[in-house]
Amino acid sequence: MRIDFKLNNQVVSIDVEHSKRLLDVLRDDLNLTSVKEGCAEGECGACSVLFNGMLVNSCLIPAVNISGCEIVTLEGYRGTKRFEAIKQGFEQCGSVQCGFCTPGFVLAAEALLSSNPNPSKDEVIKGIEGNLCRCTGYQMIVDGILAAKEVGKGLW
Amino acid sequence: MVNSFWPMTLSEALDIRKNHNVMIFNGGSDLMVKYRCWSGISVDLPKDILYIGHLNELKSIDINPSEIIIGAAVSYAQFLKDSRLPIEFKHPIEQIGSVAIRNIGTLVGNICNASPAGDTLPMLYALDAKVVIMSTKGQRIVEISDFITGPGSTQLNHDEIVTRIIIPRKTYDRTFYRKVGTRKANAISKVSVFSVADIKESRIDDIRICIGSCGPTVIRVKKIESSIIDLRLSELTLDIDRFLRMYDEKIVPIDDVRSTKIYRSKVACNLIKTFLTKEVIL
Ligand SMILES: Cc1cc2nc3c(=O)[nH]c(=O)nc-3n(C[C@H](O)[C@H](O)[C@H](O)COP(=O)(O)OP(=O)(O)OC[C@H]3O[C@@H](n4cnc5c(N)ncnc54)[C@H](O)[C@@H]3O)c2cc1C
């Protein structure tokens, strides 16, 4: 079926099966490989994207549900000032090791900061509860988001 | 390949439900996992799909003096954001899944999935929630404890759609919720307990204790509840062990990958004890 939606600020029209996962639409049809497949069952957050500004797991969204909606992946988000702030925070705190989980954590951080620009440490931990990282032990990612909120003060 | 229906209105959805053999797809957080396939291949849905998660008619939370009415497509996130709803009713919901899961998962999807570990269920049983079911013929309203008939099964007919949940609007002197899972997020409950109580002049005026994940459906034993009601708090104190033994007999958990029977029974009784001693008696 034909599905029109907005992807990273551009109008896109695709022809796919209604139940194709948004994850596959983004990676295979649209070559947006920042969206990673980890668990394929909603548990790891590697496939996170923003759906009308909300954090979702793209492995759980059927293509039909994005019709008329706005999707942002890291490829689109990285052009923003907010991304620069998160990038700096992550660099300062060593929040990235292998990097597989990073696109998901960056978008989880954006979803958190856009609803709560000044989160406490506990609120940061809750905000990234659905994202798994095999490398960092999380502490550095929590620190990275806390640093980002300072670097980017006023942006959210 | 299965067909899909994307109705524009609820009445169109009810017509489709009547005339086709379809599976209802709401937020999809259970279905997309249950029927997942390999990367690059569409989800292997077993029959034609009726999408309802986008219907505006099912997206409202309405509150009147006696009821809280929750539409079928209301997500956990929408429920949590609604400042009109009591904070006690939000405790079980904020511990479900993760941020991203709560953005798509719905309370009604959780009820219709009818998992013994469904985390909305102990609360909805304790609050005497009702399920509103519609078909082209009209609507019927059933108690949640009658709606769910076993693990994964409900009394929904092939031509019906659940459109709302009704929670009687009432405040309670005491509310209690604990979920025990393997980790804090994205964890399926091993045991959960939701309870409420009202106390008037040092007597129990009302008490409801609901246990999740410890049987084929939520366990609520009205007989034990009515033997606690009207007791003085001092009498309850003396009788706690007897009531716990009565609950222990009613709790019939299973051994599975997540936990054992013995652990579940022990933890469920400990949680009921905590509720009675730390919340009710004080
Ligand atoms: C990573 C992850 C974590 C999770 N964590 C939890 C958790 O902590 N606690 C918990 O309880 N659950 C959890 N779940 C399960 C799931 O998110 C919930 O059960 C959710 O409430 C399902 O709602 P949905 O709208 O997404 O359901 P769907 O997948 O759309 O539907 C579920 C079932 O209900 C039926 N159905 C849905 N709506 C209707 C309707 N209106 N009328 C008739 N039938 C209907 C569908 O046909 C299907 O059989 C988790 C799932 C995932 C993937």
Ligand code: FES
């Ligand atoms: S791949 Fe989607 S959450 Fe893990």
Ligand code: FES
């Ligand atoms: S940096 Fe390797 S998984 Fe997180």
